Amino acid sequence: MWSCDRIRIPVCGHNRVVIILFTDFGLAGPYTGQMQAILHQQAPGIPVVSLFADLPAFDIEAAAYLLPAHGKGFPPGSVFLCVVDPGVGGARPGVVVQADGRWYVGPNEGLFALVARRAHQASCWQLPQPDGASASFHGRDVFAPVAARLARGGSVPGEAVDPACLDRPGWPDELWRVAYIDHYGNAMTGLRAGAVDPGAQLLIGEQVLPRARTFSDMPAGAAFWYENANALVEIAVNRGRADSLPGIRVGTPVTLQVRS
Amino acid sequence: MWSCDRIRIPVCGHNRVVIILFTDFGLAGPYTGQMQAILHQQAPGIPVVSLFADLPAFDIEAAAYLLPAHGKGFPPGSVFLCVVDPGVGGARPGVVVQADGRWYVGPNEGLFALVARRAHQASCWQLPQPDGASASFHGRDVFAPVAARLARGGSVPGEAVDPACLDRPGWPDELWRVAYIDHYGNAMTGLRAGAVDPGAQLLIGEQVLPRARTFSDMPAGAAFWYENANALVEIAVNRGRADSLPGIRVGTPVTLQVRS
Amino acid sequence: MWSCDRIRIPVCGHNRVVIILFTDFGLAGPYTGQMQAILHQQAPGIPVVSLFADLPAFDIEAAAYLLPAHGKGFPPGSVFLCVVDPGVGGARPGVVVQADGRWYVGPNEGLFALVARRAHQASCWQLPQPDGASASFHGRDVFAPVAARLARGGSVPGEAVDPACLDRPGWPDELWRVAYIDHYGNAMTGLRAGAVDPGAQLLIGEQVLPRARTFSDMPAGAAFWYENANALVEIAVNRGRADSLPGIRVGTPVTLQVRS
Numbered sequence: 001m002w003s004c005d006r007i008r009i010p011v012c013g014h015n016r017v018v019i020i021l022f023t024d025f026g027l028a029g030p031y032t033g034q035m036q037a038i039l040h041q042q043a044p045g046i047p048v049v050s051l052f053a054d055l056p057a058f059d060i061e062a063a064a065y066l067l068p069a070h071g072k073g074f075p076p077g078s079v080f081l082c083v084v085d086p087g088v089g090g091a092r093p094g095v096v097v098q099a100d101g102r103w104y105v106g107p108n109e110g111l112f113a114l115v116a117r118r119a120h121q122a123s124c125w126q127l128p129q130p131d132g133a134s135a136s137f138h139g140r141d142v143f144a145p146v147a148a149r150l151a152r153g154g155s156v157p158g159e160a161v162d163p164a165c166l167d168r169p170g171w172p173d174e175l176w177r178v179a180y181i182d183h184y185g186n187a188m189t190g191l192r193a194g195a196v197d198p199g200a201q202l203l204i205g206e207q208v209l210p211r212a213r214t215f216s217d218m219p220a221g222a223a224f225w226y227e228n229a230n231a232l233v234e235i236a237v238n239r240g241r242a243d244s245l246p247g248i249r250v251g252t253p254v255t256l257q258v259r260s
Numbered sequence: 261m262w263s264c265d266r267i268r269i270p271v272c273g274h275n276r277v278v279i280i281l282f283t284d285f286g287l288a289g290p291y292t293g294q295m296q297a298i299l300h301q302q303a304p305g306i307p308v309v310s311l312f313a314d315l316p317a318f319d320i321e322a323a324a325y326l327l328p329a330h331g332k333g334f335p336p337g338s339v340f341l342c343v344v345d346p347g348v349g350g351a352r353p354g355v356v357v358q359a360d361g362r363w364y365v366g367p368n369e370g371l372f373a374l375v376a377r378r379a380h381q382a383s384c385w386q387l388p389q390p391d392g393a394s395a396s397f398h399g400r401d402v403f404a405p406v407a408a409r410l411a412r413g414g415s416v417p418g419e420a421v422d423p424a425c426l427d428r429p430g431w432p433d434e435l436w437r438v439a440y441i442d443h444y445g446n447a448m449t450g451l452r453a454g455a456v457d458p459g460a461q462l463l464i465g466e467q468v469l470p471r472a473r474t475f476s477d478m479p480a481g482a483a484f485w486y487e488n489a490n491a492l493v494e495i496a497v498n499r500g501r502a503d504s505l506p507g508i509r510v511g512t513p514v515t516l517q518v519r520s
Numbered sequence: 521m522w523s524c525d526r527i528r529i530p531v532c533g534h535n536r537v538v539i540i541l542f543t544d545f546g547l548a549g550p551y552t553g554q555m556q557a558i559l560h561q562q563a564p565g566i567p568v569v570s571l572f573a574d575l576p577a578f579d580i581e582a583a584a585y586l587l588p589a590h591g592k593g594f595p596p597g598s599v600f601l602c603v604v605d606p607g608v609g610g611a612r613p614g615v616v617v618q619a620d621g622r623w624y625v626g627p628n629e630g631l632f633a634l635v636a637r638r639a640h641q642a643s644c645w646q647l648p649q650p651d652g653a654s655a656s657f658h659g660r661d662v663f664a665p666v667a668a669r670l671a672r673g674g675s676v677p678g679e680a681v682d683p684a685c686l687d688r689p690g691w692p693d694e695l696w697r698v699a700y701i702d703h704y705g706n707a708m709t710g711l712r713a714g715a716v717d718p719g720a721q722l723l724i725g726e727q728v729l730p731r732a733r734t735f736s737d738m739p740a741g742a743a744f745w746y747e748n749a750n751a752l753v754e755i756a757v758n759r760g761r762a763d764s765l766p767g768i769r770v771g772t773p774v775t776l777q778v779r780s
Contacts, residue, residue: 016564018557026443027287027547030330030490033311037278037334040307044276047560051553057444058499070550074557086499089474135474137489183546184577214609214655229657230550239578239606286703287547290590290750293571297538297594300567304536317704318759346759349734395734397749 017151019048020074022067022082023139024055031137035081035144042148055180056250058086060110061171062179065190067104068115069230076101081139081147082111089135094127094142096156097166105147107138108166116166117173124166125158178204178235178252185241187248188234193227201257204235205247208257215239277411279308280334282327282342283399284315291397295341295404302408315440316510318346320370321431322439325450327364328375329490336361341399341407342371349395354387354402356416357426363410365403368426376426377433384426385418438464438495438512445501447508448494453487461517464495465507468517475499537671539568540594542587542602543659544575551657555601555664562668575700576770578606580630581691582699585710587624588635589750596621601659601667602631609655614647614662616676617686623670625663628686636686637693644686645678698724698755698772705761707768708754713747721777724755725767728777735759 019039025031032053039048051070055063063084071080085092085107097104097112099119104112108126116122133141146157175190182188187204196202202209202225212224218238223245228234233254235242242248279299285291292313299308311330315323323344331340345352345367357364357372359379364372368386376382393401406417435450442448447464456462462469462485472484478498483505488494493514495502502508539559545551552573559568571590575583583604591600605612605627617624617632619639624632628646636642653661666677695710702708707724716722722729722745732744738758743765748754753774755762762768 016561018560020553020557028314029440029442030311031442033280033309034330034333036307036309037280037311040278040309041276041335047556049553049556049560051550051557054548070554073554075561087476090476134489136486140489180549182549182551183574216607216610226656229654229660288574289700289702290571291702293540293569294590294593296567296569297540297571300538300569301536301595347736350736394749396746400749 017046017077017079018074019043019046019079019081019147019151020071021048021050022052022055022063022070022080024057024059024063024084025053025139026057027053031139034137034140038140038144039081039148039151042145043151046148046151055084058084059179059250060084060086061175062190062250064111064114064168064171065175066179066188066232067111068118069190069192069232071102071115073230074102077103079103079105079147079151081143082106083139083143084111085109085138088138091129093129094138094146094158095161095166096125096127096146096150096158097163098123098156103147103150105143105150107143110168110171112166113168113171116163122163122166124161124163125156126161126165127158176254178248178250178254181243181248181250184236185243186228186234186236187242187252188228188232189254191233191254193231193233196233196256202233202235202254203257204252204254205245207245209235277306277337277339278334279303279306279339279341279407279411280331281308281310282312282315282323282330282340284317284319284323284344285313285399286317287313291399294397294400298400298404299341299408299411302405303411306408306411315344318344319439319510320344320346321435322450322510324371324374324428324431325435326439326448326492327371328378329450329452329492331362331375333490334362337363339363339365339407339411341403342366343399343403344371345369345398348398351389353389354398354406354418355421355426356385356387356406356410356418357423358383358416363407365407365410367398367403370428370431372426373428373431376423382423382426384421384423385416386421386425387418436514438508438510438514441503441508441510444496445503446488446494446496447502447512448488448492449514451493451514453491453493456493456516462493462495463515463517464512465505467505469495537566537597537599538594539563539566539599539601539667539671540591541568541570542572542575542583542590542600544577544579544583544604545573545659546577547573551659554657554660558660558664559601559668559671562665563671566668566671575604578604579699579770580604580606581695582710582770584631584634584688584691585695586699586708586752587631588638589710589712589752591622591635593750594622597623599623599625599667599671601663602626603659603663604631605629605658608658611649613649614658614666614678615681615686616645616647616666616670616678617683618643618676623667625667625670627658627663630688630691632686633688633691636683642683642686644681644683645676646681646685647678696774698768698770698774701763701768701770704756705763706748706754706756707762707772708748708752709774711753711774713751713753716753716776722753722755723775723777724772725765727765729755 699710
């Protein structure tokens with residue numbers, strides 16, 4: 001995973017499998033807990049980490065761009081259980097994806113489009129329509145048992161299909177909008193910082209924002225953009241909240257400021 | 261636990277014990293973490309899952325009807341640590357309940373009434389009044405150590421008493437009101453779907469609601485009731501929020517619409 | 521850890537190490553999960569508990585007084601990963617602290633001042649400035665790997681320094697203000713109850729508050745102060761919310777009411 005060269009922490013010889021939850025289920029309520037219970041029962045001893053429980057509700061596109069940015073630190077064998085599923089109970093198929101050695105399980109409504117598009121190697125399996133599952137909670141009844149099975153090293157259920165079915169050809173390579181607002185009010189975009197000239201200024205709402213390396217390089221109260229710890233462009237205000245700037249919310253477009 | 265017949269996931273031979281937290285402590289703050297720390301210390305290697313940390317505060321009745329609905333998927337040996345406890349520090353006794361092979365630990369103020377009433381077999385033990393515990397956090401100081409002990413297979417502390425002490429005779433078999441509003445704005449009731457004719461319409465506030473199988477069977481924006489993944493009646497709006505309908509909040513009564 | 525004498529729960533012979541998270545990262549978003557993933561990878565089999573994820577944002581002083589109050593129940597060998605870090609990316613050093621046998625890891629901006637000041641024995645090591653870390657997420661990239669290493673029993677990285685560098689000499693021994701508001705609206709102060717005469721009345725805003733042993737000793741709706749389960753002075757209202765009293769929020773001063 002991430003490493004810090006100078007401190008030179010020895011990483012354990014065996015990379016332990018971790019199951020990672022990536023959902024819009026919300027922090028509240030029983031849904032994450034019910035999935036965790038299945039995972040602990042069916043994959044004993046394997047840690048379960050909730051990475052996002054509060055992805056923007058039903059916003060598959062935002063989730064699809066956040067997933068590769070947050071997944072790339074995880075070692076091969078990691079299992080991502082991903083559910084943003086407005087179509088639950090309908091005909092949309094469930095899939096298993098293997099991309100660069102990591103596993104992804106969830107509904108195929110676009111959620112894995114960018115993971116698959118950016119992978120060096122990707123495979124895909126389509127899960128059968130479940131008979132015994134509830135109509136409204138496939139995360140618990142379908143996808144969690146599959147994730148547990150993969151984490152245990154079991155065989156992939158379902159039928160191999162062309163991973164091209166994962167892509168959404170109309171979706172761009174970068175998502176030029178706010179994809180998530182965090183606890184501090186920082187506005188995370190779906191735009192990789194590597195795709196933007198470091199000297200560029202960004203325009204969001206009526207704000208023109210310079211780039212900074214990090215918070216402490218800016219005066220208190222100043223708005224800026226920076227490359228966040230997951231290599232995405234993020235809008236922030238040092239010791240303030242970017243989401244209190246006018247018009248900044250999930251969905252707000254970000255563009256390059258063209259110099260006149 | 262839940263299974264999905266067609267995918268035929270092999271469940272592990274040994275059902276692992278899981279400790280399940282079921283509280284109104286809130287997601288924020290140290291309380292759930294302090295209980296988890298005790299459990300990890302005193303029951304090493306046993307997973308702890310927070311099922312609900314945000315039950316409606318002090319609403320024992322709502323919790324009492326949500327508990328059996330959310331507990332029935334768990335295998336025998338599971339230990340539920342349940343705390344909705346407005347009377348903490350007073351004279352109300354703590355209890356251990358064994359119902360259909362599952363364990364429940366918490367204050368006896370009605371929380372286990374429906375679990376006990378609906379069980380094929382129920383036993384109850386009353387815990388002694390604790391001497392060394394804080395006056396305000398029996399979840400950590402009294403109930404968590406007992407839950408850890410039960411999860412480890414230890415003997416039941418306390419004195420066997422008649423499980424009739426758990427019931428609240430005045431409480432109905434179904435709770436005809438909203439018991440919980442989830443992250444999506446869905447309004448979960450304490451009413452089992454099996455107790456309602458599938459063709460029935462429900463009346464909540466001034467809304468008359470038809471039944472649907474699931475979200476994707478309804479047009480966007482339409483309100484309906486359905487049997488949720490825990491077999492309870494739930495009020496929902498496809499791609500919308502039921503809690504933005506007038507008057508829908510925890511406590512709002514639900515009734516059968518009588519055809520005129 | 522905490523024990524309850526009369527129930528006499530046998531504590532396991534081996535005190536298991538637990539890693540405890542103590543941050544202002546918020547419950548939402550990926551930050552706690554990303555740290556947990558590192559910890560599970562690099563310290564396999566060691567439980568990770570989130571004690572606080574919602575400390576008042578950037579309020580190092582409040583966190584510094586809450587830390588010893590919430591840490592004292594944990595056994596020697598416990599590892600606290602503590603991040604309230606408005607200066608992330610700047611020149612402030614990271615430290616490892618050993619105080620009365622417990623480990624603490626995080627940025628040295630005052631967070632460990634009270635832990636060190638109150639300890640019978642304290643040692644301190646300064647971490648090198650990291651080269652490979654992100655500029656904005658040292659919790660994940662610097663401090664979590666160190667916490668994992670300490671939990672595994674590894675040697676302390678960094679250079680031993682005088683623990684006097686941890687203190688903030690201008691800070692008082694007790695924090696006479698609200699340091700945290702919990703889910704129920706209770707206002708936790710940074711003031712140890714043992715420092716206040718049990719017969720004292722406290723003044724907060726325009727309220728004069730008597731002491732009570734616990735909630736159920738007061739009539740519904742009555743405001744009072746009490747010694748909470750972590751030995752801090754807390755302002756509460758029986759079956760009500762202290763944070764709906766006028767002017768009570770994080771930062772509100774509390775004083776002794778002087779009898780006239």
